[in-house]
Amino acid sequence: MTLNLVVLPGDGIGPEVTKAAEDVLSAVCKGAGLELKMSHHLIGGIAIDETGNPLPEETLAACADAQGVLLGAVGGPKWDGGSVRPEQGLLRIREALGLFTNIRPVRVFEGLEHLSPIKNAAGLDIVIVRELTGGIYFGERQEGDEVASDLCTYSAEEVRRVVAPAFEIAKARNGKLTSVDKANVLASSRLWRRTAEAVAKDYPEVTLSHALVDAMAMHLVTHPNDFDVLVTENMFGDILSDEAAAVSGSIGLAASASLGAPGTPGLYEPIHGSAPDIAGQGVANPSGAILSAAMFLRFGAAREDLASQIEAAVESALKAGVLTRDLGGDANTEEITSAILERL
Numbered sequence: 001m002t003l004n005l006v007v008l009p010g011d012g013i014g015p016e017v018t019k020a021a022e023d024v025l026s027a028v029c030k031g032a033g034l035e036l037k038m039s040h041h042l043i044g045g046i047a048i049d050e051t052g053n054p055l056p057e058e059t060l061a062a063c064a065d066a067q068g069v070l071l072g073a074v075g076g077p078k079w080d081g082g083s084v085r086p087e088q089g090l091l092r093i094r095e096a097l098g099l100f101t102n103i104r105p106v107r108v109f110e111g112l113e114h115l116s117p118i119k120n121a122a123g124l125d126i127v128i129v130r131e132l133t134g135g136i137y138f139g140e141r142q143e144g145d146e147v148a149s150d151l152c153t154y155s156a157e158e159v160r161r162v163v164a165p166a167f168e169i170a171k172a173r174n175g176k177l178t179s180v181d182k183a184n185v186l187a188s189s190r191l192w193r194r195t196a197e198a199v200a201k202d203y204p205e206v207t208l209s210h211a212l213v214d215a216m217a218m219h220l221v222t223h224p225n226d227f228d229v230l231v232t233e234n235m236f237g238d239i240l241s242d243e244a245a246a247v248s249g250s251i252g253l254a255a256s257a258s259l260g261a262p263g264t265p266g267l268y269e270p271i272h273g274s275a276p277d278i279a280g281q282g283v284a285n286p287s288g289a290i291l292s293a294a295m296f297l298r299f300g301a302a303r304e305d306l307a308s309q310i311e312a313a314v315e316s317a318l319k320a321g322v323l324t325r326d327l328g329g330d331a332n333t334e335e336i337t338s339a340i341l342e343r344l
């Protein structure tokens with residue numbers, strides 16, 4: 001069997017962390033007798049520099065043909081203020097591939113409990129399911145000098161199609177789902193809540209509760225262990241997932257999978273950005289990218305066994321104290337990657 005993966009390294013630390021993830025994927029596939037074909041394409045700032053377009057047609061065509069896409073990160077100060085922005089490439093690829101479900105697991109790894117900024121995070125293991133192709137990110141935008149607006153629109157179908165997989169994930173875990181919204185203010189959130197309630201009827205084994213996003217932001221730093229699976233709209237999910245990742249010790253640890261209709265290619269990327277402050281130094285934490293590669297094997301290749309192998313190797317390297325700077329250590333990207341490779 002051949003796995004066909006498109007790699008989009010992007011900007012800043014993107015190429016540093018995707019290189020580490022590629023090395024790990026190659027090793028695991030080789031060990032399992034799987035052929036892994038990888039091709040590299042442009043996205044983000046580097047794509048603007050080379051083609052004027054943050055998502056060249058050629059990149060999109062390659063992604064549409066692949067089994068999965070591994071992305072590093074896009075953006076950076078070089079392109080800030082320009083009329084074309086690297087982030088547009090990322091939003092366009094999510095939209096073009098129809099990646100409406102973004103799965104962002106967050107865990108406090110054994111041995112790293114002390115790195116959490118909160119005292120009761122030990123054992124944290126939650127999954128944030130973020131809607132990824134709707135809401136304020138994709139609504140009508142008006143940008144004037146004195147007035148600007150971004151419209152947040154959701155249809156019931158857009159809510160249903162992301163809430164349903166969140167229920168599936170909750171059903172396979174502890175049967176607990178929290179839907180996060182701002183239903184005390186926003187009409188789109190009231191539709192979100194009603195729709196979640198309607199979908200709940202198909203999942204009698206899952207207990208659905210609701211939380212307002214401001215309170216949820218607080219719960220994540222006071223008693224995050226009370227939660228298991230969260231589902232929420234695009235912007236709330238963006239913010240809460242960075243917060244949850246910080247609670248786990250570092251944003252460098254957090255992975256994600258963005259999925260669309262069955263049979264279509266998913267996008268696998270760490271949740272962090274291009275980290276311009278450390279780019280080019282070889283010190284970025286590649287764990288989020290490597291764990292995203294594991295999610296590719298799980299969701300894009302149906303190889304749960306190989307995904308678990310990678311996750312166990314990452315956990316073991318971290319537990320052994322091979323830590324990058326963001327985790328208080330002095331290992332560089334290459335050293336943590338080697339430690340993970342040794343454990344595979």
Ligand SMILES: NC(=O)c1ccc[n+]([C@@H]2O[C@H](COP(=O)([O-])OP(=O)(O)OC[C@H]3O[C@@H](n4cnc5c(N)ncnc54)[C@H](O)[C@@H]3O)[C@@H](O)[C@H]2O)c1
Binds near residue numbers: 074090252269288
């Ligand atoms: N998916 C993406 O491509 C993505 C995601 C978020 C931000 N961005 C873009 O990235 C650029 C920088 O954004 P930002 O600074 O707000 O967020 P960021 O996630 O890039 O960085 C925030 C902080 O976390 C640190 N950090 C992030 N990833 C790390 C890693 N793997 N190892 C160690 N430390 C890490 C950085 O050094 C920085 O101090 C912006 O242009 C933004 O739009 C892109």
Ligand SMILES: CC(C)[C@H](C(=O)O)[C@@H](O)C(=O)O
Binds near residue numbers: 075
């Ligand atoms: C870079 C940006 C467009 C992106 C988002 O807001 O979705 C990022 O923050 C993320 O979390 O993937």
Ligand SMILES: [Mg+2]
Binds near residue numbers: 242
């Ligand atoms: Mg984000």
